[in-house]
Amino acid sequence: MxxxxxxxxxxxxxxxxxxxxxxxxxxxxxxxxxxxxxxxxxxxxxxxxxxxxxxxxxxxxxxxxxxxxxxxxxxxxxxxxxxxxxxxxxxxxxxxxxxxxxxxxxxxxxxxxxxxxxILRHHPSWTRLISEARALGGPFVFRLNLNQQSSGPTWEVHKTLMQTTSPIVDCGVHYVDVMCQITDAKPVEVRGMGVRLSQEIAPDMYNYGHFQVLFDDGSVGWYEAGWGPMMSDTAFFVKDVVSPKGAVSIRMPESARSDDHDTHTKTSTIRVHRVGQPDEDLSMADEPGHQELxxxxxxxxxxxxxxxxxxxxxxxxxxxSLAIALELKNVTKTFGQTEVIKGVDLTVNDGEFCVFVGPSGCGKSTLLRIIAGLEDATAGDILLDGKRVNDVAPAKRELAMVFQSYALYPHLTVRDNMGLALKQAGQSKATIAAATDKAAGMLSLQPLMDRRPAELSGGQRQRVAIGRAIVRKPKLFLFDEPLSNLDAALRVATRIEIARLHRDLKATMIYVTHDQVEAMTLADRIVVLRAGKVEQVGSPMELYNNPANTFVAGFIGSPQMNFLDAATLGFLPGRIGIRPEHLTISRDSGELSGQISHVEKLGGETLVYARHATHGLLTVRLFGEHDYAVDEEVYLTLQRDRIFQFDADGNRR
Amino acid sequence: MSARLSPARTIAAHAVLLTYTLIALFPVFVIVINSFKSRKAIFADPLALPMPGNFDWVGYETVLKQGDFFLYFQNSLIVTVASLFFVLLFGAMAAFALSEYRFKGNTLMGLYLALGIMIPIRLGTVAILEMMVASGLVNTLTALVLVYTAQGLPLAVFILAEFMKSVSDDLKNAGRIDGLSEYRIFFSLVLPLVRPAMATVAVFTMIPIWNDLWFPLILAPAEETKTVTLGAQVFIGQFVTNWNAVLAALSLAIVPVLILYLISSRQLIRGITAGAVK
Amino acid sequence: MAARKPVRWHIAVFLAPAVAVYTALMIIPLFGTLLQSLMNETDDGERVFVGLQNFATLFGDALWSDAFWNALGNNTWFFVIHMLVQNPIGIALAAILSTPRLRMAAFYRTAIFIPTILSFVIVGFVWKLILSPIWGIAPGMLDAVGLKMLFAPWLGKEEYALTTLALISVWQFVGIPMMLIYAALLSIPDEVIEAAEMDGITGWSQFWKIKLPLILPAIGIISILTFVGNFNAFDLIYVAQGALAGPDFSTDILGTFLYRTFFGFQLQLGDPYMGSAIAGAMFGIILLGVCIYLFGIQTRLRRYQF
Known part of the structure; x- marks a missing residue:
């Protein structure tokens, strides 16, 4: 023992x-x-x-x-x-x-x-499913779910989990990722919905949800997840991929119970069904949950x-994996009299996806351009892989940059755009062709290789710009607001694609954006900048759950955190912050009374804006549809364990 | 933009530009310095600066006494300003019509007016002269103004139309909803917004008019309608040995156009960037 | 159909003045001239239609054709010098001027353009002075660097005069290609240049591989403007060498030939019909050049939207 x-x-x-x-x-x-x-x-x-x-x-x-x-x-x-x-x-x-x-x-x-x-390293089962499905070839139908009829202690565990995370969110990203790995295509649309089937969970939580994903190769995917005693035992564990040539599925014995971990870890198999051939059963490593992993x-x-x-x-x-790819030491930049970067210290680890986020004018793009070598730092050191590069030309820094406007060479074809840097470096034609073809494959650019930028759509140009960066095999990728010129749907799809690239290439990436949603969804680590200074550095959830000051608290999270006067609520003087999802609303009773001034119904969620006499306008975020009317008197209650306290200077107590 | 320009390259760039600047300005410099020197000094040392020892106003005195230089200046000014006014007004109006309204023959009209950019008006001189003779306009400034207006219009329409396309449609439509007539929209909304382009067109139009020798020589060579360029040319012929006077006359002829150019040179590059090359 | 759209009179009002002046003073005279080139006058002063006879005389009759072909040849040489000297220098100056963060760029740009705004009278006179063997700024300066033996009265020698005048014209007009190319270079977005910097394409290779292909349309426009300007030139030769375009017609170009023919010189009387024929020939040459440019060159030059 x-x-x-x-x-x-x-x-x-x-x-x-x-x-x-x-x-x-x-x-x-x-x-x-x-x-x-x-x-x-x-x-x-x-x-x-x-x-x-x-x-x-x-x-x-x-x-x-x-x-x-x-x-x-x-x-x-x-x-x-x-x-x-x-x-x-x-x-x-x-x-x-x-x-x-x-x-x-x-x-x-x-x-x-x-x-x-x-824990992701201990994930043997999916590898097989993915490789079998890929062998069949697309377009695919993905039918995936993970419902658990939980009761007793398992239901308690689920309820604890649902204090922060809904079932669909818990593993959803992982399942989309599996779909992406099978198709290699871009998801172009995601539709999701959820419902609250239990009174035992928070009013803004839902314990059943499903979503559909549409891919640009025509593949469609569906995933559902539900937890709770009310869930059905029928088809609770569907792992099914259908393609024109057949299907790959994970098979469960009829007797399996949905909340029993042992049954499905020991008895499942992968069945490969090929049209016109007898089915083949492969003994399969299980689909382990978090605990099992x-x-x-x-x-x-x-x-x-x-x-x-x-x-x-x-x-x-x-x-x-901890090796520092980039280090900034007290980097300062002044334009004339104005100091736009005020002594930034930062390290970015190898393989990390680091996002600089902040309002416009905070210096995030300037910082990126200093790292790229397109601007000189007025003072301080920039170290790449431990070497000081302040005086090294941009091209010699072994990094690649994706610009907001794509900055493709208008007179060159897609192929030449991607190959120019290698050609300039004196690489052989075969090497260049191999590198560009590989990058084109990763980004589904093969059919566009002989076009010029003017003949491409915005999304395609963006992918060429990314491809041009990939081809150079840089130590560091720099992205300068790469999605801001794309429309909303394309932005989501490209975001997922960049995340996938980061996983596939295992490269270090620095990404500048003013959009906190992009920051939250992409980053391993977020650097929040304001007026040329770093306000806080941390993982997305650290910033969300543990903001250092009112600025970070207000910037991360959408809709914005509510700030209330602390003293009147019995806290130390200063302000307290509470996120809209952590305010509960009631018609009957509560801590604060207010009058609804506006209601926004977004389908999946409802935002209620209520005006309080002392604290001003407060936002409440409710999941699902709710019928509150403007001018209605309501009561709001703060979830005590979700309150952030700030002092008079806005720093976290 | 990269800050990593090596000092050697910067110095080389300055050396080339400075050398060419000297080449460009040297002849002007020679004229101006010598116009202030005595006749003897001009010949003895043409490159010396005017100083107390060699300084002399005599050239300017001769010019102001002898020639009708004030009259020539006045003629040039009238012709240039009047032509400029009509080119800008008529050009802007036509450019507005072409860029704002969709009507039958719009493209054709645009091409028709653009023809004059490529085909020089001088080729029609023979007929123009006959026309002016027939209408009794020979040796009048009106003849020159008419010709120069026609000469300046094609480029003006072309550049101004490019600019007017960039004026926000919303603004014009807002004006229409507020009940402004098309004329009011043109004069009070669009014209003020294309002022930078008007400055560009003004420079492009003005320089060839001020400097033109051909039409004054042919259409208005009379003493009372001579322009300053023609006057200077004639003056050189008459006073070929009186270099003081010739140099002073030339210096005086440079001044107005130089002042105007220096005022508007910043607009010039903006106008070229936005219109002509695209 | 609903009621007819009201006639939009304001369009006509906006177009009328420009179209009227332009048509009356440019298009009608141009066609009038072309028409007149097909006319001639009988001995008793009557105008008659003679077809292409004036052109036949111009191209075939040795009395005329020698002068015409001489002028055309000189004019072509004049154009070649501009293309080989003026435009490359203009492009080079623009490329240097567009160096990022170059101090005094506005000053250089303004100064180099100044000769362009000067009148031909001034330009012709000052260069005559500078190159004059008598006054001798040029001989003096060459003497100062020990190269006096290179000096010749360039404007006075048949073999040099035309080239010298062409170079003077280059000096005067180099500002135009410089400005146009400079503007074209400025319109290349900074991010494209930065992308090139990141890709390791810097200095000369950046100019050749990125910038030059992107400014080719501007170079095309400059070439055709140079062509039109050169085949229409007159003033510089007139003020420097007079209507006779001496020495011995060695600097005669189509513009001076047209002037002499139309207005006469010395003992010969002016001939409006032959003058019109020369104008017609010039029109044909320019039209041919413009057409070659529009249909043969411009369509092959890609224009880029940034």
């Missing part, structure tokens, strides 16, 4: 704890968290203690699971290994290469195992310890 200590009980930590609890190879000896979280009922009986060091010395575990905030990963891991424990650490291994290197060296010195958690990760951890698996490569990959 491996004596295991879990540090950090966020979503990942709790799932890992459950995995250890369920796996007989482990003996879960302790849980560490600074506060008391809600634990899964299965974990009742374990105690949670606040101090990691004390727990380490007292419990002497064989394995420490580190699921804390990423800035403490390196320190905790080293302490654990020095105390003689193996380490499982959630991605990322550390926040800097140096720290990651320190952890790896420590592991080698102490002869300990370090496994870095990254964690369990599988921990099973691997156990094997690594017990069988002494060599993890050198695994650790090197983790270090490599």
């Amino acid at each position: 491996i004596r295991t200590l879990v540090a950090g009980l966020g979503t990942m930590g709790r799932s890992h704890a459950l995995a250890y609890h369920r796996n007989p190879a482990f003996d879960l000896v302790g849980l560490v968290n600074r506060s008391m979280p809600n634990l899964d009922p299965e974990l009742d009986g374990y105690t949670v203690e606040p101090d990691f060091k004390q727990a380490l010395t007292r419990l002497k575990p064989d394995l420490v699971n580190i699921s804390t905030y990423s800035d403490s990963h390196a320190d905790y891991a080293c302490k654990a290994m020095e105390a003689g424990a193996h380490v499982f650490v959630e991605k990322p291994l550390a926040t800097t290469v140096a720290d990651a290197r320190r952890v790896v060296d420590c592991a080698k010195a102490n002869g300990r195992k370090v496994v870095i958690g990254y 964690c369990e599988r990760e921990q099973a691997y951890m156990a094997r690594a310890i017990l069988e002494d698996i060599d993890l050198t490569r695994h650790m090197e990959d983790a270090v490599q």
